[in-house]
Amino acid sequence: MLFRAFAKINLGLKVLNKRADGFHNIETFFQQIDLHDDIAIEPTSDGRIHLTCSDKDCPTDAGNLAFRAAAMLKKYLNAPSLGCRIHIEKRIPMGGGLGGGSSDAATTILALNTLWGASLPPTQITELAAGLGSDVAFFTIGGLALGTGRGEKLLPIDDKISYTGILVYPGIHISTPWAYKNLNLSLTNSDKIGKFIDFIRELGRFDQWQSRLPNDLEAPVFRVHRSLQNIVAELYSAGAFYARMSGSGSSLYGLFDTPGKAEAAQSLLKNRRQAKLFIPIYR
Known part of the structure:
Protein backbone atom coordinates (compact mmCIF):
# COMPACT_ATOMS: atom_id res chain seq x y z
CA MET A 1 0.00 0.00 0.00
CA LEU A 2 1.09 3.59 -0.68
CA PHE A 3 1.19 6.21 2.07
CA ARG A 4 2.11 9.89 2.10
CA ALA A 5 4.54 11.27 4.68
CA PHE A 6 4.01 15.03 4.82
CA ALA A 7 6.65 17.61 5.72
CA LYS A 8 6.34 20.29 8.39
CA ILE A 9 7.52 23.80 8.98
CA ASN A 10 8.13 25.42 12.35
CA LEU A 11 6.14 28.60 12.83
CA GLY A 12 8.68 30.12 15.18
CA LEU A 13 10.95 28.22 17.55
CA LYS A 14 11.71 29.51 21.04
CA VAL A 15 14.60 27.84 22.91
CA LEU A 16 13.93 28.17 26.63
CA ASN A 17 16.78 26.37 28.38
CA LYS A 18 19.03 23.32 28.34
CA ARG A 19 17.85 20.29 30.27
CA ALA A 20 19.81 17.86 32.44
CA ASP A 21 19.41 15.17 29.75
CA GLY A 22 21.18 17.36 27.17
CA PHE A 23 18.05 18.30 25.22
CA HIS A 24 16.55 21.79 25.18
CA ASN A 25 13.08 22.87 26.25
CA ILE A 26 11.42 24.66 23.37
CA GLU A 27 8.17 26.18 22.21
CA THR A 28 7.17 25.95 18.56
CA PHE A 29 4.14 25.71 16.34
CA PHE A 30 4.40 22.65 14.09
CA GLN A 31 2.51 23.04 10.81
CA GLN A 32 2.11 20.16 8.38
CA ILE A 33 2.41 21.14 4.70
CA ASP A 34 1.55 19.40 1.45
CA LEU A 35 5.13 18.53 0.42
CA HIS A 36 5.49 14.79 1.00
CA ASP A 37 7.48 11.60 0.58
CA ASP A 38 5.70 8.54 -0.81
CA ILE A 39 6.12 5.33 1.18
CA ALA A 40 5.14 1.92 -0.14
CA ILE A 41 4.74 -0.66 2.65
CA GLU A 42 4.01 -4.36 2.24
CA PHE A 67 13.49 1.29 9.76
CA ARG A 68 13.82 1.92 13.50
CA ALA A 69 10.11 2.70 13.73
CA ALA A 70 9.20 -0.66 12.20
CA ALA A 71 11.70 -2.48 14.44
CA MET A 72 10.40 -0.70 17.54
CA LEU A 73 6.75 -1.55 16.81
CA LYS A 74 7.64 -5.18 16.03
CA LYS A 75 9.48 -5.46 19.36
CA TYR A 76 6.68 -3.72 21.25
CA LEU A 77 4.15 -6.18 19.82
CA ASN A 78 6.44 -9.10 20.70
CA ALA A 79 5.78 -10.59 17.27
CA PRO A 80 9.03 -12.03 15.83
CA SER A 81 7.34 -13.37 12.69
CA LEU A 82 6.12 -9.94 11.56
CA GLY A 83 8.08 -8.32 8.75
CA CYS A 84 7.66 -5.74 6.03
CA ARG A 85 9.06 -4.26 2.84
CA ILE A 86 9.34 -0.48 2.84
CA HIS A 87 10.27 1.74 -0.11
CA ILE A 88 10.65 5.49 0.40
CA GLU A 89 10.39 7.82 -2.58
CA LYS A 90 12.10 10.94 -1.22
CA ARG A 91 10.78 14.39 -2.08
CA ILE A 92 11.39 16.13 1.24
CA PRO A 93 15.01 17.37 1.30
CA MET A 94 17.16 15.63 3.90
CA GLY A 95 18.74 17.89 6.51
CA GLY A 96 16.48 20.79 5.63
CA GLY A 97 14.55 21.27 8.88
CA LEU A 98 11.35 19.90 7.33
CA GLY A 99 11.09 16.70 9.37
CA GLY A 100 11.26 14.27 6.45
CA GLY A 101 12.87 11.43 8.39
CA SER A 102 10.55 11.93 11.35
CA SER A 103 7.49 11.98 9.09
CA ASP A 104 8.63 8.78 7.36
CA ALA A 105 8.97 7.13 10.78
CA ALA A 106 5.54 8.26 12.00
CA THR A 107 3.89 7.21 8.75
CA THR A 108 5.54 3.80 9.03
CA ILE A 109 4.22 3.29 12.57
CA LEU A 110 0.71 4.37 11.61
CA ALA A 111 0.70 2.15 8.51
CA LEU A 112 2.07 -0.96 10.22
CA ASN A 113 -0.33 -0.53 13.12
CA THR A 114 -3.03 -1.29 10.55
CA LEU A 115 -1.17 -3.67 8.22
CA TRP A 116 0.06 -5.82 11.10
CA GLY A 117 -3.39 -5.77 12.72
CA ALA A 118 -2.11 -4.23 15.94
CA SER A 119 -4.90 -1.65 16.32
CA LEU A 120 -3.07 0.33 18.99
CA PRO A 121 -5.01 3.47 20.03
CA PRO A 122 -3.79 6.88 18.76
CA THR A 123 -2.50 7.99 22.18
CA GLN A 124 -0.34 4.89 22.45
CA ILE A 125 1.01 5.39 18.91
CA THR A 126 1.99 8.99 19.72
CA GLU A 127 3.67 7.91 22.95
CA LEU A 128 5.70 5.26 21.12
CA ALA A 129 6.64 7.74 18.40
CA ALA A 130 8.00 10.23 20.94
CA GLY A 131 10.64 7.67 21.88
CA LEU A 132 12.08 7.85 18.36
CA GLY A 133 12.64 11.59 18.19
CA SER A 134 11.33 15.00 19.12
CA ASP A 135 9.36 15.55 15.89
CA VAL A 136 8.06 12.02 15.31
CA ALA A 137 5.20 12.34 17.81
CA PHE A 138 3.85 15.40 15.98
CA PHE A 139 3.57 13.54 12.69
CA THR A 140 1.27 10.94 14.26
CA ILE A 141 -1.34 13.68 14.78
CA GLY A 142 -0.44 16.17 12.03
CA GLY A 143 -2.17 19.44 11.24
CA LEU A 144 -1.22 22.35 13.47
CA ALA A 145 0.03 21.88 17.03
CA LEU A 146 1.95 23.67 19.74
CA GLY A 147 5.03 21.67 20.70
CA THR A 148 6.70 22.05 24.10
CA GLY A 149 9.19 20.06 26.17
CA ARG A 150 11.73 18.92 23.59
CA GLY A 151 8.91 19.11 21.04
CA GLU A 152 7.15 15.89 22.01
CA LYS A 153 4.49 17.47 24.25
CA LEU A 154 1.73 18.45 21.87
CA LEU A 155 -1.34 20.64 22.03
CA PRO A 156 -3.37 20.15 18.82
CA ILE A 157 -4.89 23.36 17.46
CA ASP A 158 -8.14 23.14 15.53
CA ASP A 159 -7.87 26.55 13.82
CA LYS A 160 -7.46 26.30 10.05
CA ILE A 161 -5.39 29.28 8.96
CA SER A 162 -5.37 29.97 5.23
CA TYR A 163 -2.21 31.11 3.44
CA THR A 164 0.11 30.07 0.62
CA GLY A 165 3.82 29.62 1.22
CA ILE A 166 7.05 29.63 -0.73
CA LEU A 167 9.62 27.08 0.41
CA VAL A 168 13.28 27.58 -0.50
CA TYR A 169 15.81 24.79 0.07
CA PRO A 170 19.31 26.19 -0.56
CA GLY A 171 21.03 22.81 -0.47
CA ILE A 172 23.00 23.45 2.73
CA HIS A 173 22.94 20.75 5.40
CA ILE A 174 22.66 22.15 8.92
CA SER A 175 23.32 19.83 11.84
CA THR A 176 20.66 20.27 14.51
CA PRO A 177 23.10 19.52 17.39
CA TRP A 178 25.51 22.10 15.92
CA ALA A 179 22.80 24.77 15.79
CA TYR A 180 21.83 24.23 19.42
CA LYS A 181 25.46 24.05 20.57
CA ASN A 182 26.23 27.41 18.96
CA LEU A 183 23.13 29.14 20.33
CA ASN A 184 23.79 31.80 22.97
CA LEU A 185 20.88 31.26 25.35
CA SER A 186 21.57 34.58 27.09
CA LEU A 187 20.55 36.37 23.88
CA THR A 188 17.22 34.61 23.23
CA ASN A 189 14.90 37.29 24.61
CA SER A 190 13.82 35.62 27.85
CA ASP A 191 10.93 38.07 28.14
CA LYS A 192 9.16 36.06 25.45
CA ILE A 193 9.47 32.75 27.30
CA GLY A 194 6.14 31.02 27.66
CA LYS A 195 4.32 33.34 25.27
CA PHE A 196 3.62 31.01 22.33
CA ILE A 197 0.60 29.47 24.05
CA ASP A 198 -0.80 32.97 24.62
CA PHE A 199 -0.55 33.65 20.88
CA ILE A 200 -2.88 30.77 19.90
CA ARG A 201 -5.89 33.05 20.20
CA GLU A 202 -4.26 35.57 17.84
CA LEU A 203 -2.93 33.30 15.09
CA GLY A 204 -5.29 34.96 12.61
CA ARG A 205 -3.44 38.27 13.08
CA PHE A 206 -0.77 37.91 10.41
CA ASP A 207 0.64 41.37 11.23
CA GLN A 208 1.77 40.01 14.63
CA TRP A 209 3.64 36.92 13.45
CA GLN A 210 7.00 38.54 12.69
CA SER A 211 7.38 40.02 16.18
CA ARG A 212 5.66 37.24 18.16
CA LEU A 213 7.09 34.11 16.51
CA PRO A 214 10.92 34.26 16.44
CA ASN A 215 13.18 31.35 15.54
CA ASP A 216 16.09 31.48 17.99
CA LEU A 217 18.16 29.05 15.90
CA GLU A 218 18.42 31.59 13.08
CA ALA A 219 21.09 33.53 15.00
CA PRO A 220 23.84 30.85 15.03
CA VAL A 221 22.96 29.60 11.55
CA PHE A 222 22.83 33.05 9.92
CA ARG A 223 26.19 33.99 11.48
CA VAL A 224 27.81 31.26 9.40
CA HIS A 225 25.47 31.24 6.38
CA ARG A 226 24.65 34.87 5.60
CA SER A 227 23.09 33.81 2.29
CA LEU A 228 20.18 32.28 4.24
CA GLN A 229 19.47 35.56 6.01
CA ASN A 230 19.49 37.26 2.60
CA ILE A 231 16.82 34.85 1.34
CA VAL A 232 14.57 35.66 4.31
CA ALA A 233 15.00 39.38 3.56
CA GLU A 234 14.20 38.70 -0.09
CA LEU A 235 10.98 36.91 0.86
CA TYR A 236 9.89 39.88 2.96
CA SER A 237 10.74 42.24 0.10
CA ALA A 238 8.59 40.09 -2.19
CA GLY A 239 5.58 40.66 0.07
CA ALA A 240 5.62 37.86 2.66
CA PHE A 241 3.79 38.68 5.88
CA TYR A 242 6.07 36.21 7.67
CA ALA A 243 9.36 34.56 6.68
CA ARG A 244 11.57 32.29 8.75
CA MET A 245 14.00 29.40 8.73
CA SER A 246 12.26 26.11 9.50
CA GLY A 247 13.62 24.40 12.60
CA SER A 248 17.42 24.31 12.50
CA GLY A 249 17.41 24.89 8.73
CA SER A 250 18.48 25.21 6.14
CA SER A 251 15.02 25.41 4.52
CA LEU A 252 13.43 28.85 4.53
CA TYR A 253 9.89 29.90 3.82
CA GLY A 254 7.74 32.94 3.26
CA LEU A 255 3.98 33.08 3.85
CA PHE A 256 1.52 35.11 1.75
CA ASP A 257 -2.13 35.80 2.43
CA THR A 258 -3.25 34.93 -1.13
CA PRO A 259 -2.07 32.38 -3.73
CA GLY A 260 -1.69 35.18 -6.27
CA LYS A 261 0.78 37.06 -4.09
CA ALA A 262 2.81 33.89 -3.53
CA GLU A 263 2.94 33.08 -7.25
CA ALA A 264 3.99 36.64 -8.09
CA ALA A 265 6.68 36.58 -5.40
CA GLN A 266 8.04 33.23 -6.60
CA SER A 267 8.81 34.71 -10.03
CA LEU A 268 10.84 37.51 -8.40
CA LEU A 269 13.16 35.35 -6.31
CA LYS A 270 16.80 34.88 -7.28
CA ASN A 271 16.46 31.29 -6.04
CA ARG A 272 13.17 30.72 -7.89
CA ARG A 273 14.37 27.39 -9.29
CA GLN A 274 14.76 26.18 -5.71
CA ALA A 275 11.46 27.73 -4.59
CA LYS A 276 8.28 25.67 -4.36
CA LEU A 277 4.76 26.73 -3.48
CA PHE A 278 3.02 24.95 -0.61
CA ILE A 279 -0.13 25.13 1.45
CA PRO A 280 -0.77 24.05 5.06
CA ILE A 281 -2.74 20.88 5.64
CA TYR A 282 -4.94 20.16 8.62
CA ARG A 283 -6.40 17.14 10.36
Whole structure:
Protein backbone atom coordinates (compact mmCIF):
# COMPACT_ATOMS: atom_id res chain seq x y z
CA MET A 1 0.00 0.00 0.00
CA LEU A 2 1.09 3.59 -0.68
CA PHE A 3 1.19 6.21 2.07
CA ARG A 4 2.11 9.89 2.10
CA ALA A 5 4.54 11.27 4.68
CA PHE A 6 4.01 15.03 4.82
CA ALA A 7 6.65 17.61 5.72
CA LYS A 8 6.34 20.29 8.39
CA ILE A 9 7.52 23.80 8.98
CA ASN A 10 8.13 25.42 12.35
CA LEU A 11 6.14 28.60 12.83
CA GLY A 12 8.68 30.12 15.18
CA LEU A 13 10.95 28.22 17.55
CA LYS A 14 11.71 29.51 21.04
CA VAL A 15 14.60 27.84 22.91
CA LEU A 16 13.93 28.17 26.63
CA ASN A 17 16.78 26.37 28.38
CA LYS A 18 19.03 23.32 28.34
CA ARG A 19 17.85 20.29 30.27
CA ALA A 20 19.81 17.86 32.44
CA ASP A 21 19.41 15.17 29.75
CA GLY A 22 21.18 17.36 27.17
CA PHE A 23 18.05 18.30 25.22
CA HIS A 24 16.55 21.79 25.18
CA ASN A 25 13.08 22.87 26.25
CA ILE A 26 11.42 24.66 23.37
CA GLU A 27 8.17 26.18 22.21
CA THR A 28 7.17 25.95 18.56
CA PHE A 29 4.14 25.71 16.34
CA PHE A 30 4.40 22.65 14.09
CA GLN A 31 2.51 23.04 10.81
CA GLN A 32 2.11 20.16 8.38
CA ILE A 33 2.41 21.14 4.70
CA ASP A 34 1.55 19.40 1.45
CA LEU A 35 5.13 18.53 0.42
CA HIS A 36 5.49 14.79 1.00
CA ASP A 37 7.48 11.60 0.58
CA ASP A 38 5.70 8.54 -0.81
CA ILE A 39 6.12 5.33 1.18
CA ALA A 40 5.14 1.92 -0.14
CA ILE A 41 4.74 -0.66 2.65
CA GLU A 42 4.01 -4.36 2.24
CA PRO A 43 3.60 -6.63 5.28
CA THR A 44 5.49 -9.94 5.22
CA SER A 45 5.75 -12.94 7.51
CA ASP A 46 9.51 -13.57 7.26
CA GLY A 47 10.32 -11.60 10.41
CA ARG A 48 12.62 -9.21 8.52
CA ILE A 49 12.48 -5.51 7.75
CA HIS A 50 13.57 -4.64 4.20
CA LEU A 51 13.95 -0.94 3.36
CA THR A 52 14.93 0.76 0.11
CA CYS A 53 15.01 4.44 -0.81
CA SER A 54 15.14 6.49 -4.00
CA ASP A 55 17.84 8.77 -2.54
CA LYS A 56 21.29 7.17 -2.49
CA ASP A 57 22.21 9.20 0.60
CA CYS A 58 19.24 7.84 2.55
CA PRO A 59 20.24 5.01 4.96
CA THR A 60 18.45 1.69 4.46
CA ASP A 61 19.31 0.13 7.82
CA ALA A 62 18.93 1.15 11.46
CA GLY A 63 20.33 4.54 10.51
CA ASN A 64 16.92 5.26 8.98
CA LEU A 65 14.16 6.38 11.36
CA ALA A 66 11.49 4.52 9.38
CA PHE A 67 13.49 1.29 9.76
CA ARG A 68 13.82 1.92 13.50
CA ALA A 69 10.11 2.70 13.73
CA ALA A 70 9.20 -0.66 12.20
CA ALA A 71 11.70 -2.48 14.44
CA MET A 72 10.40 -0.70 17.54
CA LEU A 73 6.75 -1.55 16.81
CA LYS A 74 7.64 -5.18 16.03
CA LYS A 75 9.48 -5.46 19.36
CA TYR A 76 6.68 -3.72 21.25
CA LEU A 77 4.15 -6.18 19.82
CA ASN A 78 6.44 -9.10 20.70
CA ALA A 79 5.78 -10.59 17.27
CA PRO A 80 9.03 -12.03 15.83
CA SER A 81 7.34 -13.37 12.69
CA LEU A 82 6.12 -9.94 11.56
CA GLY A 83 8.08 -8.32 8.75
CA CYS A 84 7.66 -5.74 6.03
CA ARG A 85 9.06 -4.26 2.84
CA ILE A 86 9.34 -0.48 2.84
CA HIS A 87 10.27 1.74 -0.11
CA ILE A 88 10.65 5.49 0.40
CA GLU A 89 10.39 7.82 -2.58
CA LYS A 90 12.10 10.94 -1.22
CA ARG A 91 10.78 14.39 -2.08
CA ILE A 92 11.39 16.13 1.24
CA PRO A 93 15.01 17.37 1.30
CA MET A 94 17.16 15.63 3.90
CA GLY A 95 18.74 17.89 6.51
CA GLY A 96 16.48 20.79 5.63
CA GLY A 97 14.55 21.27 8.88
CA LEU A 98 11.35 19.90 7.33
CA GLY A 99 11.09 16.70 9.37
CA GLY A 100 11.26 14.27 6.45
CA GLY A 101 12.87 11.43 8.39
CA SER A 102 10.55 11.93 11.35
CA SER A 103 7.49 11.98 9.09
CA ASP A 104 8.63 8.78 7.36
CA ALA A 105 8.97 7.13 10.78
CA ALA A 106 5.54 8.26 12.00
CA THR A 107 3.89 7.21 8.75
CA THR A 108 5.54 3.80 9.03
CA ILE A 109 4.22 3.29 12.57
CA LEU A 110 0.71 4.37 11.61
CA ALA A 111 0.70 2.15 8.51
CA LEU A 112 2.07 -0.96 10.22
CA ASN A 113 -0.33 -0.53 13.12
CA THR A 114 -3.03 -1.29 10.55
CA LEU A 115 -1.17 -3.67 8.22
CA TRP A 116 0.06 -5.82 11.10
CA GLY A 117 -3.39 -5.77 12.72
CA ALA A 118 -2.11 -4.23 15.94
CA SER A 119 -4.90 -1.65 16.32
CA LEU A 120 -3.07 0.33 18.99
CA PRO A 121 -5.01 3.47 20.03
CA PRO A 122 -3.79 6.88 18.76
CA THR A 123 -2.50 7.99 22.18
CA GLN A 124 -0.34 4.89 22.45
CA ILE A 125 1.01 5.39 18.91
CA THR A 126 1.99 8.99 19.72
CA GLU A 127 3.67 7.91 22.95
CA LEU A 128 5.70 5.26 21.12
CA ALA A 129 6.64 7.74 18.40
CA ALA A 130 8.00 10.23 20.94
CA GLY A 131 10.64 7.67 21.88
CA LEU A 132 12.08 7.85 18.36
CA GLY A 133 12.64 11.59 18.19
CA SER A 134 11.33 15.00 19.12
CA ASP A 135 9.36 15.55 15.89
CA VAL A 136 8.06 12.02 15.31
CA ALA A 137 5.20 12.34 17.81
CA PHE A 138 3.85 15.40 15.98
CA PHE A 139 3.57 13.54 12.69
CA THR A 140 1.27 10.94 14.26
CA ILE A 141 -1.34 13.68 14.78
CA GLY A 142 -0.44 16.17 12.03
CA GLY A 143 -2.17 19.44 11.24
CA LEU A 144 -1.22 22.35 13.47
CA ALA A 145 0.03 21.88 17.03
CA LEU A 146 1.95 23.67 19.74
CA GLY A 147 5.03 21.67 20.70
CA THR A 148 6.70 22.05 24.10
CA GLY A 149 9.19 20.06 26.17
CA ARG A 150 11.73 18.92 23.59
CA GLY A 151 8.91 19.11 21.04
CA GLU A 152 7.15 15.89 22.01
CA LYS A 153 4.49 17.47 24.25
CA LEU A 154 1.73 18.45 21.87
CA LEU A 155 -1.34 20.64 22.03
CA PRO A 156 -3.37 20.15 18.82
CA ILE A 157 -4.89 23.36 17.46
CA ASP A 158 -8.14 23.14 15.53
CA ASP A 159 -7.87 26.55 13.82
CA LYS A 160 -7.46 26.30 10.05
CA ILE A 161 -5.39 29.28 8.96
CA SER A 162 -5.37 29.97 5.23
CA TYR A 163 -2.21 31.11 3.44
CA THR A 164 0.11 30.07 0.62
CA GLY A 165 3.82 29.62 1.22
CA ILE A 166 7.05 29.63 -0.73
CA LEU A 167 9.62 27.08 0.41
CA VAL A 168 13.28 27.58 -0.50
CA TYR A 169 15.81 24.79 0.07
CA PRO A 170 19.31 26.19 -0.56
CA GLY A 171 21.03 22.81 -0.47
CA ILE A 172 23.00 23.45 2.73
CA HIS A 173 22.94 20.75 5.40
CA ILE A 174 22.66 22.15 8.92
CA SER A 175 23.32 19.83 11.84
CA THR A 176 20.66 20.27 14.51
CA PRO A 177 23.10 19.52 17.39
CA TRP A 178 25.51 22.10 15.92
CA ALA A 179 22.80 24.77 15.79
CA TYR A 180 21.83 24.23 19.42
CA LYS A 181 25.46 24.05 20.57
CA ASN A 182 26.23 27.41 18.96
CA LEU A 183 23.13 29.14 20.33
CA ASN A 184 23.79 31.80 22.97
CA LEU A 185 20.88 31.26 25.35
CA SER A 186 21.57 34.58 27.09
CA LEU A 187 20.55 36.37 23.88
CA THR A 188 17.22 34.61 23.23
CA ASN A 189 14.90 37.29 24.61
CA SER A 190 13.82 35.62 27.85
CA ASP A 191 10.93 38.07 28.14
CA LYS A 192 9.16 36.06 25.45
CA ILE A 193 9.47 32.75 27.30
CA GLY A 194 6.14 31.02 27.66
CA LYS A 195 4.32 33.34 25.27
CA PHE A 196 3.62 31.01 22.33
CA ILE A 197 0.60 29.47 24.05
CA ASP A 198 -0.80 32.97 24.62
CA PHE A 199 -0.55 33.65 20.88
CA ILE A 200 -2.88 30.77 19.90
CA ARG A 201 -5.89 33.05 20.20
CA GLU A 202 -4.26 35.57 17.84
CA LEU A 203 -2.93 33.30 15.09
CA GLY A 204 -5.29 34.96 12.61
CA ARG A 205 -3.44 38.27 13.08
CA PHE A 206 -0.77 37.91 10.41
CA ASP A 207 0.64 41.37 11.23
CA GLN A 208 1.77 40.01 14.63
CA TRP A 209 3.64 36.92 13.45
CA GLN A 210 7.00 38.54 12.69
CA SER A 211 7.38 40.02 16.18
CA ARG A 212 5.66 37.24 18.16
CA LEU A 213 7.09 34.11 16.51
CA PRO A 214 10.92 34.26 16.44
CA ASN A 215 13.18 31.35 15.54
CA ASP A 216 16.09 31.48 17.99
CA LEU A 217 18.16 29.05 15.90
CA GLU A 218 18.42 31.59 13.08
CA ALA A 219 21.09 33.53 15.00
CA PRO A 220 23.84 30.85 15.03
CA VAL A 221 22.96 29.60 11.55
CA PHE A 222 22.83 33.05 9.92
CA ARG A 223 26.19 33.99 11.48
CA VAL A 224 27.81 31.26 9.40
CA HIS A 225 25.47 31.24 6.38
CA ARG A 226 24.65 34.87 5.60
CA SER A 227 23.09 33.81 2.29
CA LEU A 228 20.18 32.28 4.24
CA GLN A 229 19.47 35.56 6.01
CA ASN A 230 19.49 37.26 2.60
CA ILE A 231 16.82 34.85 1.34
CA VAL A 232 14.57 35.66 4.31
CA ALA A 233 15.00 39.38 3.56
CA GLU A 234 14.20 38.70 -0.09
CA LEU A 235 10.98 36.91 0.86
CA TYR A 236 9.89 39.88 2.96
CA SER A 237 10.74 42.24 0.10
CA ALA A 238 8.59 40.09 -2.19
CA GLY A 239 5.58 40.66 0.07
CA ALA A 240 5.62 37.86 2.66
CA PHE A 241 3.79 38.68 5.88
CA TYR A 242 6.07 36.21 7.67
CA ALA A 243 9.36 34.56 6.68
CA ARG A 244 11.57 32.29 8.75
CA MET A 245 14.00 29.40 8.73
CA SER A 246 12.26 26.11 9.50
CA GLY A 247 13.62 24.40 12.60
CA SER A 248 17.42 24.31 12.50
CA GLY A 249 17.41 24.89 8.73
CA SER A 250 18.48 25.21 6.14
CA SER A 251 15.02 25.41 4.52
CA LEU A 252 13.43 28.85 4.53
CA TYR A 253 9.89 29.90 3.82
CA GLY A 254 7.74 32.94 3.26
CA LEU A 255 3.98 33.08 3.85
CA PHE A 256 1.52 35.11 1.75
CA ASP A 257 -2.13 35.80 2.43
CA THR A 258 -3.25 34.93 -1.13
CA PRO A 259 -2.07 32.38 -3.73
CA GLY A 260 -1.69 35.18 -6.27
CA LYS A 261 0.78 37.06 -4.09
CA ALA A 262 2.81 33.89 -3.53
CA GLU A 263 2.94 33.08 -7.25
CA ALA A 264 3.99 36.64 -8.09
CA ALA A 265 6.68 36.58 -5.40
CA GLN A 266 8.04 33.23 -6.60
CA SER A 267 8.81 34.71 -10.03
CA LEU A 268 10.84 37.51 -8.40
CA LEU A 269 13.16 35.35 -6.31
CA LYS A 270 16.80 34.88 -7.28
CA ASN A 271 16.46 31.29 -6.04
CA ARG A 272 13.17 30.72 -7.89
CA ARG A 273 14.37 27.39 -9.29
CA GLN A 274 14.76 26.18 -5.71
CA ALA A 275 11.46 27.73 -4.59
CA LYS A 276 8.28 25.67 -4.36
CA LEU A 277 4.76 26.73 -3.48
CA PHE A 278 3.02 24.95 -0.61
CA ILE A 279 -0.13 25.13 1.45
CA PRO A 280 -0.77 24.05 5.06
CA ILE A 281 -2.74 20.88 5.64
CA TYR A 282 -4.94 20.16 8.62
CA ARG A 283 -6.40 17.14 10.36
